Amino acid sequence: MKLHRILFAFALATSLSAAAVQTASAEDAPPRQKWSFAGPFGIYNQAQLQRGFQIYKEVCSTCHSIKLLAFRNLADPGGPDFTEAQAKTIAESFQVTAGPNDQGQMFQRPGTLADRFPPPFPNDQAARAALGGKLPPDMSVLAKARAHEGGFPQFVIDAFTMYQEGGPDYIHGIITGYTDPPAGETLPPGGQYNRYFPGGAIGMPKPLSDGQVKYTDGTPETVDQYGRDIAAFLMWAAEPTLNARKQIGFQVLIFLIVLSGLLYFSKKKFWRDIAH
């Protein structure tokens, strides 16, 4: 009785609200991929993060900074799981600006584990000047800063399925979404068409093609695979504590369920002889 009235009222309001539902966004929804780190027990795949790092280093880092990531993070548990020696070698392959020295001069030195990834351009203006006026976004938290809005009722379903991978799906979409513009679509000068980019016209030229990055572990060298690997790496860069979070979360949930069960039976016992 009560439920059906609530449903009635809810239906009334939503039908009123939804009277004019139209999806406003012109771009397509990036298709949802399967991710190793999705769901309550999902964690990062180390090999995939290493491949993603390879793509970042060989391709993305030409234009995109990842300022919040430190070289030491590469050896952190739950990450790409490089050994400390490997992370150190990687750090030394980058030149970092340090100083000033005793003469008051800034100087270049090889990176150390404590350094963060140096940006490819000294400042944002230099990046814009070199890249036709467009600033490539920093990639540190990019995977959490992008998503495609699913709208109603998708967002309700997502709360139950724990969908948190909108960012990686979007990044994979962008990598694989370069197509010819639809008929009648005019692009601004220097623009490319990407079916998953808001508005369609993206400043970044198609960054990856089949076979461009050489994998050593036999993984297919396709744009689709590259897209998944770089998206996974960027998700880790944005959320480096995901593995620990899910593990602790499971322990906390078990604890809370047992606690609530005990509290429920205590409550029953206290209230047994009291009509309420």
Added chain:
Amino acid sequence: MSGHSTYQPQSPFMQWLERRLPIASLVYSSFIAYPTPRNLNYWWTFGGILAFMLGVQIVTGIVLAMHYTPHVDLAFNSVESIMRDVNYGWLLRYVHATGASFFFFAVYVHIARGMYYGSYKEPREVLWILGVILFLLMVATGFMGYVLPWGQMSFWAATVITNLFSALPGVGEPVVTWLWGGFAVGNPTLNRFYSLHYLLPFVIAGVVVLHIWALHMVGQNNPTGVEPKGEKDTVAFTPYATIKDSFFIGLFCIVFAWFVFYMPNYLMAPDNYIPANPGQTPTHIVPEWYYLPFYAILRAIPSKLLGVTALAASILILAFMPWLDTSKVRSANYRPYYRQFLFIFFAAVIGLGYLGSQEPSGGYVIAARILSVYYFAFFLVILPLLGLFEPTKPLPNSISESVLSKGAAA
């Protein structure tokens, strides 16, 4: 209120203390012997849940404040440093950010329960008004907390909301400049929001004390809306209410943990992971979900001044409920028509929330207007008139009668 028992200090120290500072007997009479109606259902546990959430927010907030830097150039990265470099910083931040959402969820259930069971009616008007003040303080605190990470949504939410004050006739511009501490949202704004975001939770805690004090003066309402008539209608707060509250706090924490650990970013706008950029307006500025119904009311009205007035009125009107409702019967269980109108009201608020998240164009604006009209008509037309004409169901003579008849029927 007459208690079931009074505090008798046993140890010599407690007897000594009792004669000087009767704090133990105050705690005893407030949280142990305090008589609570025996027929309270689980909707009454949300008061305890809110107290628990306030504690969670204050404790996590104090630790976060130790690592956060309120400066426009450093705030965003200091939050990221909490996520990356502070031990369990990610846990603190996600509990605090998700906690705000759950705090608001609990307060909305608490308010809805008060509206359903007529908890605002005589003699609980002051208790109810203190509750509205608490809600206003929560809105202000939550808003300023949302600004602190200094992402795109933080910055633009601060800009949009502070700009609302520019609608004030005559003094609008000077007031906004005064709020900003400059001629645009900038470092002084962030600094004062941080200061106030730290201050207001303690103001909330103070008003919570008044809220509980007022509650203990008049006693709790209950699902029948009939006042307890004696000891047979009540049970002692401890253990009966405490164990019930604890059980529901446990269940609440399960849902809370689900979001904190498995989908901590679900309730946050992705745009807030983009550092604030005063030169670039996001395509779609939306507040946090818990403000969306009020945001929809604001945008439903084309005039800025009237929109802001409606926004303020939509919350303040709650404070007048005790006098707008003319019915002598408290509980909606005995008011069949009020019940229907109230459920439609709840649905309208949810509908407004959805509309607040959408682009304000075409059919959405029309729907938002219809629902906004219903929102205010509910308070200004339906509540006063319904009390005069509504045929109500017969009330039970006492809580124990209602409880026993329910037991017999079951």
